[in-house]
Amino acid sequence: MGVVTINDLTFTHEGSETGPSLVDINLDIERGEFVSIIGANGAGKTSLCNAIRGFIPHLFKGELTGEVRIDGQPVTEESFPELARQVGFVFQNPFTQMTGTTTTVYDELAYGLGNLGVPRDEMRRRVDAMVDMAHLEPLVERHPFQLSGGQQQRVALASILVMGQPILVIDEPTSQLDPKSTDDIFELIENMKDRGITIVLVEHKMEHVARYSDRVILMDDARIVAEGTPAEVFNDPRTEALGTRLPQPLFVARALRERGLPVTGRELTLEELVEHLRAGAINGKEGR
Ligand SMILES: Nc1ncnc2c1ncn2[C@@H]1O[C@H](COP(=O)(O)OP(=O)(O)OP(=O)(O)O)[C@@H](O)[C@H]1O
Ligand SMILES: [Mg+2]
Structure with a gap:
């Protein structure tokens, strides 16, 4: 059984005029x-994040059937503080x-660690490490509300990562970031994955989704309509039909492929393409 399991979950926000x-x-x-x-916008991505984090149904009221379990435990039976220890949640709006x-x-x-009662020395050590990892040195003395949107977004993410929960739900962490900062954030998230942390990410930058995800879930109109490896989902005709911008390398x-070069035509990253072209070139020579 997985660390997050969702069974037949249907949810309608209270007073919703758009259905579930x-x-x-x-x-x-x-x-x-x-x-x-x-x-696409309105597909239900944030709602799914809210369900995993227990905001649905704890905070957002409505009609719910089915269930979400974290480590086998239904979120409805866990208190907010218990859930917060297991799931780190980065909001779509960093503010x-x-x-x-x-x-x-x-x-x-340091704030969240203080709330958890982490001793001062350890707190300092963890915050310093996160400042370093998230490249926040130039910002540490600044007031959080006097940062640019992109800077706030980086701080918001770091303030969650520093807590070290085993599951991270991250809703559009790079929406306000320039390409360099976006790459930095993905490196940071990958770093978390390398530590065994489970990551659920909502993201519109498909090159990054393709490069880093083990699995991609495509939502449309409140439902999961396709899921699989990045190669499977991005090569599924429904993905493009629903208006998703496919990764450029594809x-x-x-x-x-159309020009007869030795690629599968399904590659999602430049590295993959180069690898296949090189392998093809070597095989081609051997074949002669
Ligand atoms: N608090 C709420 N009350 C009523 N309806 C809501 C509420 N929050 C979301 N919805 C509705 O639920 C549906 C899914 O919204 P959701 O925010 O999950 O979409 P999303 O995929 O995250 O979109 P976006 O890409 O714009 O962030 C939409 O139709 C939205 O109008
Ligand atoms: Mg959203």
């Missing part, structure tokens, strides 16, 4: 897995994440 936000969701996420959720009670970025990162792969 989640319909017949079944999902089993393994410990250490990196799962990305993609889909929402800020505690609003600290005056420096450094304290913002177009190159298709064009090369």
Whole structure:
């Protein structure tokens, strides 16, 4: 059994005029897995995150059937503090994440650890390590509300990662970030995966989704409509039909394939393409 299991989950927000936000969701996420959720605006991605974190049904009221379990335990039977120890949650809007009670970025990162009762020495060690990993040195003395949107987003993510929960639910962490900062954030998230942390990510930057995910889940109209490896989902015609922008290397792969070059036409990264072209070139020579 996975670390997150969702069985026949259907949820309608109270007073919703658009119908259910989640319909017949079944999902089993393994410990250490990196799962990305993609889909158009309003598809239900944030709602699914909220269900995993227990915000649905604890905070967002409505009609719910089915269940979500974390480590086998239904979220409805766990208190918020219990859930918060297991699942770190990074909100879609970083402003929402800020505690609003600290005056420096450094304290913002330390805040959650203080609440957990982490001893001062260890707290300092963990915050320093996170400042380093997230490249936040130039910002540590700044006021959290006097940062740019992108800087806030990096701080919001770091303030969760520093807590070290075994499951991370991260809703669009790079929406306000430039390409360099986006790459940095993905490196940071990959680093968490390397430590065995389970990651559920909502993201619109498909090159990154393709590169880092073990599994991709495509949502449309409150349902999961496709799921599989990045190669499976991005080569599924439904993905493009639903308006998802495919990773650029896939177009190159298709064009090369059409021209008879030794690629599968399904490659999602440049590295994969180069590898296949090189292997093909070597095999080609041997064949002659
Ligand atoms: N608090 C709420 N009350 C009523 N309906 C809601 C609420 N939150 C979301 N919804 C509805 O649920 C559906 C799914 O919304 P959700 O926020 O999960 O989409 P999303 O895939 O995260 O979209 P986006 O890419 O824009 O963030 C939408 O139809 C939305 O209007
Ligand atoms: Mg959303």
